[in-house]
Amino acid sequence: MAQTHYRICPLCEACCGLEIRTEGERVLSIRGAEQDPFSQGYLCPKGVALKDLHEDPDRLRQPMRRRGDGDFEPISWDEAFQEVSDRLLPLRQQHGADVVATCIGNPASHKIGLFSTFPQLVRALGTRNVFSASSLDQMPKQLACGLMYGHWMSVPVPDLPRTELLIILGANPMVSNGSLWTVPDYRGKARALRERGGRIIVIDPRRSETAQAADEHLPIRPGGDVFLLLGMLHTLFAEDLVRPGRLQAHVQGLDALRLAAQPFTPELCAPHCGLPAEALRRLARELAGTERAALYGRIGTCTQRFGTLNSWLIDVLNILTGHLDQPGGLMFPKAAAFAANTLGRPGQGKGVATGRRHSRVARAPEVMGELPISCLAEEIETPGEGQVRALITVACNPVLSAPNGARLDRALAGLDFMLSLDPYINETTRHADLILPPPSPLEDWHYDLIFAQLSWRNHARYSEPVFPADAEQPAEWQTLLRLSAIVQGLGVDADVQALDEAALRAELQRLAGSDRAAPLLAQLEGQGPQRWLDLALRSGPYGDGFGARPEGLSLAKVRAAPQGLDLGELQPRIPELLRTASGHIELAPPSLIAALAEVQAALPRMPVDELLLIGRRDTRSNNSWMHNLPVLAKGPQRCTLLVHPDDAARAGLAEGQLARLSTARASLLAPVSLSDGLRPGVVCLPHGWGHDLTGTQLAVATQQPGVNLNLLLDEDARDTLSGTSVLSGVAVRLAAA
Ligand SMILES: Nc1nc2c(c(=O)[nH]1)N[C@H]1C(S)=C(S)[C@@H](COP(=O)(O)OP(=O)(O)OC[C@H]3O[C@@H](n4cnc5c(=O)[nH]c(N)nc54)[C@H](O)[C@@H]3O)O[C@H]1N2
Ligand SMILES: Nc1nc2c(c(=O)[nH]1)N[C@H]1C(S)=C(S)[C@@H](COP(=O)(O)OP(=O)(O)OC[C@H]3O[C@@H](n4cnc5c(=O)[nH]c(N)nc54)[C@H](O)[C@@H]3O)O[C@H]1N2
Numbered sequence: 001m002a003q004t005h006y007r008i009c010p011l012c013e014a015c016c017g018l019e020i021r022t023e024g025e026r027v028l029s030i031r032g033a034e035q036d037p038f039s040q041g042y043l044c045p046k047g048v049a050l051k052d053l054h055e056d057p058d059r060l061r062q063p064m065r066r067r068g069d070g071d072f073e074p075i076s077w078d079e080a081f082q083e084v085s086d087r088l089l090p091l092r093q094q095h096g097a098d099v100v101a102t103c104i105g106n107p108a109s110h111k112i113g114l115f116s117t118f119p120q121l122v123r124a125l126g127t128r129n130v131f132s133a134s135s136l137d138q139m140p141k142q143l144a145c146g147l148m149y150g151h152w153m154s155v156p157v158p159d160l161p162r163t164e165l166l167i168i169l170g171a172n173p174m175v176s177n178g179s180l181w182t183v184p185d186y187r188g189k190a191r192a193l194r195e196r197g198g199r200i201i202v203i204d205p206r207r208s209e210t211a212q213a214a215d216e217h218l219p220i221r222p223g224g225d226v227f228l229l230l231g232m233l234h235t236l237f238a239e240d241l242v243r244p245g246r247l248q249a250h251v252q253g254l255d256a257l258r259l260a261a262q263p264f265t266p267e268l269c270a271p272h273c274g275l276p277a278e279a280l281r282r283l284a285r286e287l288a289g290t291e292r293a294a295l296y297g298r299i300g301t302c303t304q305r306f307g308t309l310n311s312w313l314i315d316v317l318n319i320l321t322g323h324l325d326q327p328g329g330l331m332f333p334k335a336a337a338f339a340a341n342t343l344g345r346p347g348q349g350k351g352v353a354t355g356r357r358h359s360r361v362a363r364a365p366e367v368m369g370e371l372p373i374s375c376l377a378e379e380i381e382t383p384g385e386g387q388v389r390a391l392i393t394v395a396c397n398p399v400l401s402a403p404n405g406a407r408l409d410r411a412l413a414g415l416d417f418m419l420s421l422d423p424y425i426n427e428t429t430r431h432a433d434l435i436l437p438p439p440s441p442l443e444d445w446h447y448d449l450i451f452a453q454l455s456w457r458n459h460a461r462y463s464e465p466v467f468p469a470d471a472e473q474p475a476e477w478q479t480l481l482r483l484s485a486i487v488q489g490l491g492v493d494a495d496v497q498a499l500d501e502a503a504l505r506a507e508l509q510r511l512a513g514s515d516r517a518a519p520l521l522a523q524l525e526g527q528g529p530q531r532w533l534d535l536a537l538r539s540g541p542y543g544d545g546f547g548a549r550p551e552g553l554s555l556a557k558v559r560a561a562p563q564g565l566d567l568g569e570l571q572p573r574i575p576e577l578l579r580t581a582s583g584h585i586e587l588a589p590p591s592l593i594a595a596l597a598e599v600q601a602a603l604p605r606m607p608v609d610e611l612l613l614i615g616r617r618d619t620r621s622n623n624s625w626m627h628n629l630p631v632l633a634k635g636p637q638r639c640t641l642l643v644h645p646d647d648a649a650r651a652g653l654a655e656g657q658l659a660r661l662s663t664a665r666a667s668l669l670a671p672v673s674l675s676d677g678l679r680p681g682v683v684c685l686p687h688g689w690g691h692d693l694t695g696t697q698l699a700v701a702t703q704q705p706g707v708n709l710n711l712l713l714d715e716d717a718r719d720t721l722s723g724t725s726v727l728s729g730v731a732v733r734l735a736a737a
């Protein structure tokens, strides 16, 4: 008999609610769930591809061990954990804690089991060598927000339903479906904005899909955002447009900011961002002059040399024009569970700090407990005390996703032991001695631990598994807890449920005192992260307080609404949300003000006339890992190099011809696709391709391998404040192949 299930899509930040029809073990259809209060029926082709992912014969269903000849063989879970114990523990004993590095990737942010339990493994390991995809992505935004508002996860999002002017800088939500902004059906919401008379301006080196659906497109020079933003800031002060409104009482550092902005006149900044000075002034005036407006910036502004400054300036501009924490501006979601900015004393906290440790080789500072992923290869290669000889990867594919993947690929081959938690034998995990697979997403329950904190509207949604997992298959939290137990010397057979229970009891004692811990524990529902979720929901801002507010939320209540609970539109949250030591919004964090000196030093040097490479995303891709799914892989090759006709003519290139693209790091060949939507002098290639390495098991992806853009990029190029790699605006040479 056919059954209908409601399931939140775990593949991208949009978190769409899906309606999945099944019969027996088969998926019959996947559609957007119309009644979902949050995504209202929206889905993209990747949501439909969950069926292919579930059925993919290449998706691992058993632990795999690499043999001497390089081939993988399936082994039992017991054997696998024994192998970890036999190989990891002696290395730690001999070389100390830093010998093991960990690296966690993008899908972990979509998996409560991974995200909530991985920190325990890291704590058990006690290594400073903690890496993640954050330093290829959003770290600048988190650092800037941490410094300004006091917590890494206090990131404001556009209040799209109520805005009249949306300025988008370095983001393409039409294709990416939003990032650090959970906004399913951006397209529909953007259309509604324009239909009610609002405007959208997109600032992007390429006339992206988002720019095509906007009122205006400004083709900025890649990497020029810091100059654009400083030129706008200068204008606000110069033209007396600074009006923080309600936030006036809650900001600090305005004078320092005014002083810092002084040198950056639009005339000085304009050539560096490749836009006329008048455009900078006009943008500042429009932002200041529109009652409900939001300036939103994303990955294009983060993966740059001045990524943290960009992220900071974006929020500063919103604040100074009265658009932060205001309806129609940038607002802070209030998540039902796990949001640190709803915990502890409202209005004040400890703030954030960086640089408590440094990487061994480059001396790069720790940020949010992590070192830059671009330092991983050198930490493996460089001999000496603290050298990394073992690696645990969790849901990441840095051989394709990190700069100079070729170097990392070589480094991984030299490790003494590598363990990967991953469903595929791909470009990275082919180096693993052991791969431990997750259940299929359809065999796992789901709750968005992260993205509810970044959502266009407040909500609480939980999905049950669609299918039961194989009896042998542990949930990923169980795998991680078992690994932690092994590392702690508790053996391969430790009772991980009991360990989890002990941790939960300790947390309850901390929250409620030792007398109340036991009865509260007895009230919590489920096992593992489910109980932590129940605790977070019940003690959270909408919670039932364990009976104190009977109408409030609990896990049972959220589960009883399979299509999700709507918690209403975004509400102003300042000062309650602040967790800075001062209890104010820090407009001028000293480290950021100091870093402006580097921007100033760049001003006298006029940009040279060079070709700059940027990236792009495609609806049918998800970074590096969904090219093996037939429904997404079909159709024309998408790993093409977009070239402006003028630049193509100069290089003697025509449509469809192979171009050679080179940097100091590497050179690769890609088919040219002419596009007058690019700013002249900019070429554009997607990342996540290059599936032609031997030893992977990706039957579909290898048929259309594409090329790895990251081979061209320099692993040493970073935003120094956040450790985030420079992935955009990189100078390249272009020639006919
Ligand atoms: N279909 C699909 N969706 C995805 C993903 C995917 O791979 N495929 N990946 C997911 C992930 S992990 C993330 S982090 C999000 C990212 O989501 P977004 O931040 O929306 O990322 P992109 O779509 O890459 O859009 C970045 C835009 O920045 C522009 N850009 C490049 N350089 C510059 C610059 O120097 N300045 C400015 N102003 N703009 C610049 C690019 O042309 C591009 O249009 O997408 C997520 N969603
Ligand atoms: N040049 C360039 N490089 C980029 C970017 C760019 O814009 N330009 N974008 C960057 C960004 S924003 C990001 S987030 C990174 C992403 O970097 P990564 O996280 O390294 O890359 P993904 O391609 O997302 O790889 C995800 C991995 O997780 C595995 N996986 C999928 N589902 C599960 C699961 O349920 N459990 C487990 N254990 N594993 C799973 C997949 O098989 C794959 O190996 O790439 C970055 N790299």
Ligand code: SF4
Pocket: 009, 010, 011, 012, 013, 014, 015, 016, 042, 043, 044, 045, 046, 047, 048, 177, 184
């Ligand atoms: S936009 Fe697509 S991939 Fe993202 S959550 Fe929705 S259906 Fe899934």
Ligand SMILES: [Mo]
Pocket: 106, 137
């Ligand atoms: Mo990302």
